[in-house]
Structure formats: C-alpha cells, structure tokens
Amino acid sequence: MKYKQIKWLILFLPTITIALWEYIRHEFLLSYINMEMGNILSPIFVFIVTFVFLRHLFSILERMQEELRVAKAKEAARGEREKLARELHDGIAQSLFLVSVKMNKFGRRNHLEHDADFQKIKQTLQHVHEDTRQAITNLKYVPDEAAFSWTETIYQYVTELKRQHIMDVGLEWEIQEETLSSKEKVELFACIKEAVMNVIKHAKTNQVWIVAWEIDDGWICQIKDLGSGFTNEAIHSSKGYGLQIMKDRARDMEWGFTMKKIDNETVVQIKKEGK
Structure with missing residues (x-):
C-alpha cells in the first residue's frame, strides 16, 4: 500500500464508517435498536472500527517512515564514504605515490639500492601506501546487508x-x-x-x-x-x-x-x- 493511499484512508475511514453504520441501523436494525440506543452505540461502534483499522494503518505508516529514514541515513553515509574516499585518493594516495617516485629517483642517484635503512624506509612507505589504498577500497565498498x-x-x-x-x-x-x-x-x-x-x-x-x-x-x-x-x-x-x-x-x-x-x-x- 502506498503512502498517499494510507493518508486518504485515514482521512475518509471515520466518515465511511459512520455512513455505513447509519445505513445499516436505519435499514435493518430499527426494529431491534431504538433511536436513543442507536445514538449511544454510534460513537462506540465508530471508535472501535476506526481504532482497529487506523492502528494497523498507522503501524504501516510508521514502518514506511522508518524505512525511509534508514534509507536516507544510508544514502547520506554512502555519500560521505565516497567523498572521503575521493579525498584520500586525490590527496594522500597521490602524494604517497609521488613521494615513492621521488624516493626511487633519490636512491638511484645516490646509489642507495643496497642501503638497509633506505630500503626499510621504502618498505614502510609502501605499507602506508597499501594501507591507504585498502582504506579507499573499504570506503567505496558498502556490503549489501541482506546478502552479506x-x-x-x-x-x-x-x-x-x-x-x-x-x-x-x-x-x-x-x-x-x-x-x-x-x-x-x-x-x-x-x-x-x-x-x-x-x-x-x-x-x-x-x-x-x-x-x-x-x-x-x-x-x-x-x-x-x-x-x-x-x-x-x-x-x-x-x-x-x-x-x-x-x-x-x-x-x-x-x-x-x-x-x-x-x-x-x-x-x-x-x-x-x-x-
């Protein structure tokens, strides 16, 4: 049931209920229920019917609103993750790649290919670069909870x-x-x-x-x-x-x-x- 249909049902249900009750009362129940008793039963009957149906409609409406809220929150979170992933890629990841290229040139120019400290620095830089790339991948990938x-x-x-x-x-x-x-x-x-x-x-x-x-x-x-x-x-x-x-x-x-x-x-x- 759509959101608009629920709103129209909530609006018209009490009117439809009282109209049906009055029709049934005058056509079929006058010989069993006098006017005074009918007038007393009318609001009670309308209250019971509208309470039962409206309670169900309200629960559907609340569920739809909650699903919409969750969907909006997920979309907002997804947007923030994608924005952060872009910033990491365009900023830190590219800077690390540039530093790595410059370090390789520096090592070749100064003949540091076999220097243990230089190799350790290169390895550390490579690990940081890999961690950053993995972080970008994790930010971009949002698993489908239903299929997880x-x-x-x-x-x-x-x-x-x-x-x-x-x-x-x-x-x-x-x-x-x-x-x-x-x-x-x-x-x-x-x-x-x-x-x-x-x-x-x-x-x-x-x-x-x-x-x-x-x-x-x-x-x-x-x-x-x-x-x-x-x-x-x-x-x-x-x-x-x-x-x-x-x-x-x-x-x-x-x-x-x-x-x-x-x-x-x-x-x-x-x-x-x-x-």
Whole structure:
C-alpha cells in the first residue's frame, strides 16, 4: 500500500464508517435498536472500527517512515564514504605515490639500492601506501546487508591474501553464521584484517593461520604465525597503533584479547564468553 493511499484512508475511514453504520441501523436494525440506543452505540461502534483499522494503518505508516529514514541515513553515509574516499585518493594516495617516485629517483642517484635503512624506509612507505589504498577500497565498498555472508567474506579475504601478498594462509573456520551478530561480524573481521596486516608488516613470514571455533557460551578466534614477531616483553610494552586498535575494538565489544608468544608461534586471540 502506498503512502498517499494510507493518508486518504485515514482521512475518509471515520466518515465511511459512520455512513455505513447509519445505513445499516436505519435499514435493518430499527426494529431491534431504538433511536436513543442507536445514538449511544454510534460513537462506540465508530471508535472501535476506526481504532482497529487506523492502528494497523498507522503501524504501516510508521514502518514506511522508518524505512525511509534508514534509507536516507544510508544514502547520506554512502555519500560521505565516497567523498572521503575521493579525498584520500586525490590527496594522500597521490602524494604517497609521488613521494615513492621521488624516493626511487633519490636512491638511484645516490646509489642507495643496497642501503638497509633506505630500503626499510621504502618498505614502510609502501605499507602506508597499501594501507591507504585498502582504506579507499573499504570506503567505496558498502556490503549489501541482506546478502552479506560472513563465511563467504572470510574465504574471499583469504583468497585475496594469497593472490596479493603471495601468502600461505591456513583457514579453519567453525563459527556458524548465525552465532555472530551483524556488528560482531564487522568488528571481528576488522580485528582479523589488522592482525594479518601486522604479520605482513612485522613477522617476516608468508605463513599465517586463522582458526576459529565455538565454545559452550561463546567463541574463540586465533590468528597465528611462525615469523619473528614479538617477544612477550615487547608485546606487553608495545604501543603500536594497529595493536591498540584491536585492543580497543575487543574492549568495546566486551571480548577478551590476548597476544602472546608460545614457543616460536605468535598467537593473537579474541574470545567471547557468555555473561
């Protein structure tokens, strides 16, 4: 039912109701209901009929208005995301590319191709450039919530990792789709991506494992690698931005977060327990 039709029904329903009641009363009920009783029953009957039907119409109208509000909010958010993506692309991304070109020229001119510090700076710049490009992609891509599949997203992400970074990624995902809320899916996926990016940047390995399983009152997700990573002392003293982001996300979701070195294995663990 369209918005305009609902408004017309709300406007005319009381009039139609009283007209029908008066017609039926005078044509069929005068021998059973006298005029005085009919006059008393008229407002009661009109109230009951209009209350039942108008309540339903109002609920439809409210639902339509809420859907319109949500659609407008999503459109506004999409516009802001696209605007921010353009600003990142036209500003930071292009500036980083220009700096990278100038650094390569500077390195060749000063014969720094084999200088360890220079190569480390180049690698850092490349990581920043990749992070910026990924941020632009994330801003441009707004998943369709109705068709959003958590499991499919995880497998697509692993495929992209293998293709873009030539990594050996092991995936054992046993958390059921319905176990996670929409917000949990978004936040957990962001933590996984941040943990994997830390492995790519710092662990000096091309092997990583993503393991997740359900427990009696929640679930556990681990991201593991065999790279150089951190010592347990460095983990506790680290003030890295990526690590802090994961801690903050986990805290906001009331999840447990740990990162520790077990033998030669660095393990990032995110755990949800029942309350």
